Amino acid sequence: xxxxxxxxxxxxxxxxxxxxxxxxxxxxxxxxxxxxxxxxxxxxxxxxxxxxxxxxxxxxxxxxxxxxxxxxxxxxxxxxxxxxxxxxxxxxxxxxxxxxxxxxxxxxxxxxxxxxxxxxxxxxxxxxxxxxxxxxxxxxx
Numbered sequence: 001x002x003x004x005x006x007x008x009x010x011x012x013x014x015x016x017x018x019x020x021x022x023x024x025x026x027x028x029x030x031x032x033x034x035x036x037x038x039x040x041x042x043x044x045x046x047x048x049x050x051x052x053x054x055x056x057x058x059x060x061x062x063x064x065x066x067x068x069x070x071x072x073x074x075x076x077x078x079x080x081x082x083x084x085x086x087x088x089x090x091x092x093x094x095x096x097x098x099x100x101x102x103x104x105x106x107x108x109x110x111x112x113x114x115x116x117x118x119x120x121x122x123x124x125x126x127x128x129x130x131x132x133x134x135x136x137x138x139x140x141x
Contacts, residue, residue, distance in 0.1 A: 004121040006114045006139055009071070013087035016065035019057045021088075071117045079113040086110055108132060115139035 057065070072080045078099070085095050096106050112132045118139040119126045126135060 004118050006111075006118055009114050009117050009121070010087075012064065012068045013071075013083065014089065015061070016068035017084070017087040017089075019061050019065040022054055022057055023062075024056070071121070074116055074120050075113050079109055079116075082106060082110050083113040108136075111136045 072083065075083060082095065082099060085098075092103055092106060096103055099106065101109070112135060115136045115138075116126050119135065
């Protein structure tokens with residue numbers, strides 16, 4: 001792919017979180033139920049709205065989600081937690097409470113994490129002797 005932008009990285013991480021959330025859960029091994037799963041029809045659920053099921057993610061979606069997870073290895077462990085919580089669309093206030101940081105600090109660290117991923121995807125080394133603001137501003141270009 002060509003040049004990555006922060007918006008592209010953010011969208012891919014959110015998509016990865018959605019894919020992992022929609023994968024079927026792992027069932028414990030051992031005893032199992034051989035009866036087929038019974039789906040109730042609308043007539044069976046009188047007065048209730050039919051629930052639509054989202055389709056399961058395809059192989060391409062799962063591969064892209066796995067690739068997006070590998071991007072997180074380029075970040076510090078504290079920043080990985082922050083970026084992944086935001087990819088799961090968790091609001092800022094619970095994130096700040098959980099990590100014990102201010103909203104401004106959380107936003108700056110999140111932008112820096114996204115910027116580091118953008119730099120690495122575009123084949124550049126993240127400069128260690130430059131400021132966080134420099135790294136963020138250059139990733140947006």
